[in-house]
Amino acid sequence: MTTTFFLVRHAAHDDVGRCLAGRLNDIDLGTAGRSQAQHLAQRMAREPLAAILSSTRKRTLETAIPIAMSCGVEHVSIRRELDEIDFGAWSGKTFEDLNGDAAWRTWNDQRQNARTPSGETMLDTQQRVIGLMDALRQQKPNQYVALISHADVIKAAVCKVLGLQLGDCFRFDIEPASITTIVHGDWGSKLIRLNEVA
Numbered sequence: 001m002t003t004t005f006f007l008v009r010h011a012a013h014d015d016v017g018r019c020l021a022g023r024l025n026d027i028d029l030g031t032a033g034r035s036q037a038q039h040l041a042q043r044m045a046r047e048p049l050a051a052i053l054s055s056t057r058k059r060t061l062e063t064a065i066p067i068a069m070s071c072g073v074e075h076v077s078i079r080r081e082l083d084e085i086d087f088g089a090w091s092g093k094t095f096e097d098l099n100g101d102a103a104w105r106t107w108n109d110q111r112q113n114a115r116t117p118s119g120e121t122m123l124d125t126q127q128r129v130i131g132l133m134d135a136l137r138q139q140k141p142n143q144y145v146a147l148i149s150h151a152d153v154i155k156a157a158v159c160k161v162l163g164l165q166l167g168d169c170f171r172f173d174i175e176p177a178s179i180t181t182i183v184h185g186d187w188g189s190k191l192i193r194l195n196e197v198a
Helices: 031-045 058-071 102-109 121-138 150-164 166-171
Strands: 002-009 050-052 074-079 144-149 178-185 189-197
Touching: 002 031, 002 058, 002 121, 002 150, 031 058, 031 178, 050 058, 050 121, 058 074, 058 144, 121 144, 121 150, 121 166, 121 178, 150 166, 150 178, 150 189
Parallel strands: 002 144, 050 074, 050 144
Antiparallel strands: 002 178, 178 189
């Protein structure tokens, strides 16, 4: 028995690439992001989704709802396991400012064991998202499930599937409104498609 997961990064907000949104609650999709979400919903309409689960953040929910409408899924389930990494005091800062912070540089140079100001590691993130996928595989055998989340959360899952060190997360991109497809079974997991942009 296998479960097919579509790991979807939320569509763009107006400050993507300029600042670290983290777990700020008031970050919503901009005009470009709403257009991306509609294109993504049209692409996902081809898939027979049994369930859609989303991070708690507004930008992920604004991405998930059009997908649910296109796919005829009545309910989007909110799951904390899909939430963004807790960046604590770094949240909301520009990348220009963060690049001057030695702790930020350590976080990016040592993803295997560095911690954010809140104390979360990339391994913590990986364990929660993979744990959720393991549970869903038992609950949704031979079904298709969309997980709407964030770039580093998806990167953590991909690193696990491919047997990469977490520091290797910089070797591939997860773009806004992209789909990464993973098949998860008793035998393990397989990456089918990485960073598909609708």
